Amino acid sequence: MSNPAYQNYLIELQNFVNAIGKDSAQDKSDSYSGPRDFNGQPNGYGKMIFSDESVYEGQFLHGLKNEKGIHTWPNGDRYEGEWTDNQMTGKGIFTWSDGSVYEGNLILGVNNGMGKCWDSNGMLTGAGLWENDKIKDGWGVIFDENGIRYEGEIKEGKQTGMSVEITSFPVGSDLFIDNKPLGKTPYTGNMIFGSHNLRIENQGSKTEKVIQLTHGGTDNFSLSLGLFTETVFDINLEMVFVEGGTFQMGSNDGEAREKPVHSVTLSDFYIGKYEVTQKQWRVVMGNNPSYFSGCDNHPVEQVSWDDVQEFIKRLNQKTGNNYRLPTEAEWEYAARGGNKSNEYIYSGSNSVGDVAWYNGNSGLKTHPVGQKQSNELGLSDMSGNVFEWCSDWWSEYYQSSATSNPKGPSSGSDRVFRGGSWGIGAQYCRTSIRRSCLPEGRSDFLGFRLVLVP
DSSP, X not given: OOOHHHHHHHHHHHHHHHHHHHHOOSSTTSEEESOBOTTSOBOEEEEEEOTTSOEEEEEEETTEEEEEEEEEOTTSOEEEEEEETTEEEEEEEEEOTTSOEEEEEEETTEEEEEEEEEOTTSOEEEEEEEETTXXXXXXXXXXXXXXXXXXXXXXXXXXXXXXXXXXXXXXXXXXXXXXXXXXXXXXXXXXXXXXXXXXEEETTEEEEEEEEEOTTSOOEEEEEOSEEEEOGGGOOEEEEEXXXXXXXXXXXXXXXXXXXXXXXXXXXXXXXXXXXXHHHHHHHHSOOOOSSOSOTTSBOOSOOHHHHHHHHHHHHHHHOSOEEOOOHHHHHHHHTTGGGOOOOSBTTBSSHHHHOOOTTTSOSSOOOTXXXXXXXXXXXXXXXXXXXXXXXXXXXXXXXXXXXXXXXXXXXXXEEEESOOTTSOGGGGSTTOOEEEOTTOOOTTEEOOOEEOO
C-alpha cells in the first residue's frame, strides 16, 4: 500500500512546478505556459513562444517537442503533426507560406516515406514514396506544370516514362513489349522513355513495331497483323494489312478517264489477298450465281454491286467487323503495291502474263485464285481473272479529287470497277484502268474483293 504522506508530497511538488510554468519559461528568451517535469523542463501539453516569434503548441517531453503538436513560423510556414525529440518525424502536414502543402511522412524534418504534395494553387504535384524531399526513384505519381498526371517510374523526382495505350487488330492478340509477354490487347500501362519493341501475335502470325517514347509525345499506339484470316462461317477469308501512305493516282499515258495524275494519301486498311471465291460466297449467301460455277476456288462472278452489299451486310452482322468494298483509291494503291510499290504497269509485274489471266492466256474462262505471281504486298489477281467492284460512284472527278482518303462523288448512276478480266486484252489489266456499270448490273467477268478497316 502506498504512503499517503508521500503521495501528498508529490501532489504539492507538481503544483509548485506547474505554478512556476505559468510564470516564466526556463529560458528567459522564450515564453512557455504549461506543465513541467521535476527539472523544470516543459513536459506534457503546453505552449511555447520562442525568441524568433515562432510558436509551438502541443506535447512536450522533458523540454523537447514530442508526439503531436503544431509549430507556426513568423513567415507563415506551419507544421501540424508528429514530433520526436524536437524533430518533425512521423505523419504530418507542412504548409508553406505560399500555400503549397506536403502531407505524409517526415523524418528529421524532411519529406520521407509515403506522401503527397500540392502547389500554391491546390494542384497535386506529386504522390508516392519520398526520399529526402524528392519522390523516390521507382513508382510514383507526379504532375507537370500543366497539371497533366503521370503515374509510373520516377527518377530523381522526375518523370522517366509515361502511361500508354496499345491497341491491335485483331483485338485480343498476345502482346509483347521488349520481348516480355504482357497479356492480351488492348493494354494500358506505363513505359519508360526511350525506344521499345512492340509485338503482337495471333493466328500464327505476328507483327512488330519500334516506338519512341518522349515527354509530351504520342501515348497511343496501334498494331495490325500483316495477315488476318476471317474464320466466321468457315469462310477463311485472308486479309492483308496495307500500311497507309501517299501515292500518285492515275496515269498520264492511259485513257482520258485516268487523267490527271494526282497525289492521294490513304490511311491503313486491310484488303483481301484474293478475290472472293464461289465457296466463300456460298457459305454466306447460300447460293452460287457464277457462270463458271462448280469451281469452289474460282472467283465468284455474276454478282451485282447491290448483291455484294447484301453479302457484306451478312458478313458484318456475323463477325462484328467492318468489311466493305475498297474505294477506288484504296484499290489502286493496293494494286500498285502500296508503299512497297515498284511502279509496275500491271499489279506485280511489267509482264502481264506473270500476274494476270487475260484473253491471251485464260482460255476465255476464270481460273482458281492465287495461281499467278502476287504483287509487292502479296495480293493476287489484282490484274486479270475478273474485274472487281469498288465502292465509288463513277465520275471523271480526278481534276477535283480530295487528297486524303477520297471516296469519289456523293452520287451518280454507275459504280466503279477495276482490274481487268479473263476476257479482255492486256491494256485493260493495267493498275490505272477504270470502268463502270450500273449497280444492279451483273457479268461473268465481274467479281469483287473486300476491304476491312481495323
